[in-house]
Amino acid sequence: MTDVRIVGAGMTDFGVHDRPLAELFADAAVDALDDAACAPADIDAFYLGNAMSGQTDGDTHLAPTLASHLGMAGIPCTRFEDACATSSNAFSHAVRAVAAGQYDTVLVGGVERCTPATGLGTDEMTAVFASAAHRQYEQPTGLTFPGVFGLLTTRHMHEYGTTEEQLAAVAVKNHRHGTLNPRAQFGTETTVAEVLEGPVVASPFRLLDCCPFSDGAAAVVVTREDAVDDPESAPRVAGIGHATDAVPLATKADLTATQSARDAAAAAYAEADIQPADVDVAEVHDCFTGAEILAIEALGFVDTGEGGHAAVEGTTALGGEIPVNPSGGLKAKGHPIGATGVAQLVELTDQLRGEAGERQVPDARYALAHNLGGDAATTLVTVLDGGVSA
Amino acid sequence: MTDVRIVGAGMTDFGVHDRPLAELFADAAVDALDDAACAPADIDAFYLGNAMSGQTDGDTHLAPTLASHLGMAGIPCTRFEDACATSSNAFSHAVRAVAAGQYDTVLVGGVERCTPATGLGTDEMTAVFASAAHRQYEQPTGLTFPGVFGLLTTRHMHEYGTTEEQLAAVAVKNHRHGTLNPRAQFGTETTVAEVLEGPVVASPFRLLDCCPFSDGAAAVVVTREDAVDDPESAPRVAGIGHATDAVPLATKADLTATQSARDAAAAAYAEADIQPADVDVAEVHDCFTGAEILAIEALGFVDTGEGGHAAVEGTTALGGEIPVNPSGGLKAKGHPIGATGVAQLVELTDQLRGEAGERQVPDARYALAHNLGGDAATTLVTVLDGGVSA
Numbered sequence: 188m189t190d191v192r193i194v195g196a197g198m199t200d201f202g203v204h205d206r207p208l209a210e211l212f213a214d215a216a217v218d219a220l221d222d223a224a225c226a227p228a229d230i231d232a233f234y235l236g237n238a239m240s241g242q243t244d245g246d247t248h249l250a251p252t253l254a255s256h257l258g259m260a261g262i263p264c265t266r267f268e269d270a271c272a273t274s275s276n277a278f279s280h281a282v283r284a285v286a287a288g289q290y291d292t293v294l295v296g297g298v299e300r301c302t303p304a305t306g307l308g309t310d311e312m313t314a315v316f317a318s319a320a321h322r323q324y325e326q327p328t329g330l331t332f333p334g335v336f337g338l339l340t341t342r343h344m345h346e347y348g349t350t351e352e353q354l355a356a357v358a359v360k361n362h363r364h365g366t367l368n369p370r371a372q373f374g375t376e377t378t379v380a381e382v383l384e385g386p387v388v389a390s391p392f393r394l395l396d397c398c399p400f401s402d403g404a405a406a407v408v409v410t411r412e413d414a415v416d417d418p419e420s421a422p423r424v425a426g427i428g429h430a431t432d433a434v435p436l437a438t439k440a441d442l443t444a445t446q447s448a449r450d451a452a453a454a455a456y457a458e459a460d461i462q463p464a465d466v467d468v469a470e471v472h473d474c475f476t477g478a479e480i481l482a483i484e485a486l487g488f489v490d491t492g493e494g495g496h497a498a499v500e501g502t503t504a505l506g507g508e509i510p511v512n513p514s515g516g517l518k519a520k521g522h523p524i525g526a527t528g529v530a531q532l533v534e535l536t537d538q539l540r541g542e543a544g545e546r547q548v549p550d551a552r553y554a555l556a557h558n559l560g561g562d563a564a565t566t567l568v569t570v571l572d573g574g575v576s577a
Numbered sequence: 578m579t580d581v582r583i584v585g586a587g588m589t590d591f592g593v594h595d596r597p598l599a600e601l602f603a604d605a606a607v608d609a610l611d612d613a614a615c616a617p618a619d620i621d622a623f624y625l626g627n628a629m630s631g632q633t634d635g636d637t638h639l640a641p642t643l644a645s646h647l648g649m650a651g652i653p654c655t656r657f658e659d660a661c662a663t664s665s666n667a668f669s670h671a672v673r674a675v676a677a678g679q680y681d682t683v684l685v686g687g688v689e690r691c692t693p694a695t696g697l698g699t700d701e702m703t704a705v706f707a708s709a710a711h712r713q714y715e716q717p718t719g720l721t722f723p724g725v726f727g728l729l730t731t732r733h734m735h736e737y738g739t740t741e742e743q744l745a746a747v748a749v750k751n752h753r754h755g756t757l758n759p760r761a762q763f764g765t766e767t768t769v770a771e772v773l774e775g776p777v778v779a780s781p782f783r784l785l786d787c788c789p790f791s792d793g794a795a796a797v798v799v800t801r802e803d804a805v806d807d808p809e810s811a812p813r814v815a816g817i818g819h820a821t822d823a824v825p826l827a828t829k830a831d832l833t834a835t836q837s838a839r840d841a842a843a844a845a846y847a848e849a850d851i852q853p854a855d856v857d858v859a860e861v862h863d864c865f866t867g868a869e870i871l872a873i874e875a876l877g878f879v880d881t882g883e884g885g886h887a888a889v890e891g892t893t894a895l896g897g898e899i900p901v902n903p904s905g906g907l908k909a910k911g912h913p914i915g916a917t918g919v920a921q922l923v924e925l926t927d928q929l930r931g932e933a934g935e936r937q938v939p940d941a942r943y944a945l946a947h948n949l950g951g952d953a954a955t956t957l958v959t960v961l962d963g964g965v966s967a
Contacts, residue, residue: 207712207713208712209712209713238637239631239637241629241631241632241705241708242631242632242637244712245704245707245708245712245716246708246712247628247629247632247658247660247708247709248658248659248660248708248709248950248951248954248955250659250821250955251659251821251822251824251950251951251954251955252711252712252824252954254821255821255823255824255825255828260821260822260823260824260828261820261821261822261823261836261837261840262820262821263819263820263821264659264821264955265657265659265666265670266657266658266659267655267656267657267658268637268638268656268657268658269638269640269641269654269655269656270637270638276655280655280670283673283674283677283679284673286677287673287676287677287679289673289677314635315631318631318635318636318637318638319637319638321642322597322598322599322634322635322636322642323597323599326635429653430651430652430653431640431641431644431645431650431651431652431653431654432641432650432651433645433650433651434641434642434645434650435645438645438650446651447651450651560638561638561641564638564641564642565638565640565641565654
């Protein structure tokens with residue numbers, strides 16, 4: 188496999204953006220192109236992650252529209268949708284296409300609008316999100332995503348004694364990290380007491396256990412190893428794993444194992460030829476506090492059942508053994524669905540370049556992104572290597 | 578590039594299907610798997626084309642759901658959306674992944690529901706289709722897809738003298754072909770007079786110039802050349818081209834050239850190392866009669882400006898020089914958006930195997946599929962080679 192590197196990265200602030208998707212995406216894409224010192228004419232193909240623009244903006248076939256807006260009409264453009272794992276799957280396909288020699292340089296990005304700026308209220312938007320749950324077996328029960336992850340987390344509490352205080356500690360950690368990220372939607376700290384006093388959204392989750400609705404965009408440029416001038420600023424894609432699990436939820440063999448994450452991680456570690464202990468920094472899919480606990484177990488950062496202790500003990504905080512979500516994660520940075528996977532890679536690119544400012548993890552070489560879609564049905568795990576020589 | 582072959586093909590009847598997407602797709606997929614003599618466990622990845630299920634069925638993240646329903650939970654599953662070119666792009670990515678050695682055997686399919694069986698009326702469904710037009714520059718003008726292709730065709734009539742009678746001849750030909758296809762939505766012939774007496778939908782198109790709203794599904798299994806037992810029944814994927822054009826319509830350099838089709842065709846011919854004259858049978862994207870005329874010019878089957886004569890003169894009929902849309906095309910077979918690209922390949926697989934019954938094109942070796950998305954923005958062209966030795 189030809190090695191593939193990230194040579195440019197850009198993203199918008201996450202929050203509320205009352206603008207057309209093409210304009211919102213262009214802000215991230217132009218930053219990524221500038222960062223890569225690429226002109227639009229240097230881009231051979233465009234891979235877009237967007238989960239819901241048909242439902243939120245009445246806007247589909249979005250990839251050629253965005254490419255035209257960026258001055259790169261004509262190239263092959265593809266839109267991916269895999270719920271919240273959408274743009275990491277676009278990234279995976281872009282990397283494989285470059286590795287196979289199909290393209291030299293590809294723009295990969297994600298964009299989504301989920302806030303009331305779309306004109307959709309909370310109830311309507313919740314229904315749009317819930318369209319990623321099983322249409323026949325989950326949606327009719329009223330199960331929305333706080334409920335999906337509430338069920339998984341409740342089972343984890345039952346099996347391993349995980350507590351609401353441990354969940355709250357994840358929120359406190361990620362909010363603290365978010366205060367160090369100028370692009371994060373939430374720039375304020377919270378406390379365990381404040382989390383535990385919040386209204387229940389879906390037991391055991393209270394308001395501050397949940398990520399926000401967000402608008403935003405993120406983009407990266409990937410190219411062939413041999414076309415890279417400055418490898419020090421161009422992390423190498425060392426491994427990618429992509430797996431799914433049975434849907435609906437009730438058919439999964441184990442509610443707390445998140446098997447798709449375990450399978451995707453195993454594949455990514457094998458391709459990167461590393462162990463979990465080699466990972467220096469990770470962005471994981473903390474759509475809810477409980478989801479981060481399940482994720483760090485599935486990724487092998489802590490033993491199964493031990494995830495609840497990690498945030499409390501500082502293991503996963505900046506300065507800890509394995510800093511998780513230095514960006515603030517979905518919880519504090521925000522979660523514009525189709526943009527999230529690539530935004531994780533933008534953060535990790537910053538980290539591996541040593542450009543993450545106050546939230547920098549020192550001397551990071553291996554960085555991991557974990558991006559989950561649907562009722563724990565799809566997971567993509569990506570390992571980046573910031574070491575100069577592969 | 579490792580050669581890749583289609584070893585199984587299946588599709589449902591196109592028409593009205595009041596059933597969950599998972600059930601509808603399974604009918605096509607099980608037929609394709611049976612045809613390939615594959616068990617679900619033999620499939621390494623699943624590539625799905627679906628354009629609009631979020632809008633029509635409130636059902637997204639569909640790929641893992643369909644895989645679970647088919648008994649293949651766990652494998653990497655990806656959903657593609659590129660308007661009407663959706664599932665040919667899924668096919669392209671599946672073929673490239675097998676060619677690159679990423680997977681051995683992949684299930685590729687498309688499914689869509691567009692009829693009132695979804696609960697959406699004609700007006701609502703027209704708006705869903707129109708979401709693939711430019712959100713800021715086309716939708717606000719009231720431009721829907723009969724209008725988009727009406728504009729392109731009106732320009733072709735102005736430049737080249739194409740007539741309404743020539744458009745009608747395309748409908749008459751494809752309806753006639755459709756009577757020979759048991760899976761076609763329309764099984765009845767029509768006449769030029771009947772087409773010209775129909776109500777105007779968007780000038781110059783009358784009702785019978787337009788393809789119907791359709792529900793349906795199609796699937797193929799692709800695998801590595803060296804895993805194929807019976808190459809005679811397994812067409813080789815000889816070339817694929819994928820290109821886009823500027824959007825919105827008003828920004829295209831030429832309204833009648835359909836540049837994305839020309840670019841995609843050039844790439845596909847180059848990869849297959851053939852000329853247009855080598856093509857023995859083609860399925861082209863005749864969403865409207867005028868679209869077939871533009872397509873056969875862009876593909877090089879006739880000279881630019883000469884497309885209007887082809888159906889009248891029988892050039893593109895069964896028995897003619899280059900039979901186009903022996904299946905009946907979108908016009909008579911039907912057009913369940915995300916299923917159409919793969920359905921074209923199912924028809925061509927039948928043709929290259931000599932299993933197309935009354936609509937068989939004799940001694941066909943090279944078969945071409947042309948699948949277009951949006952306002953002539955995306956085109957995929959695929960060339961299959963039914964010759965046994967590559």
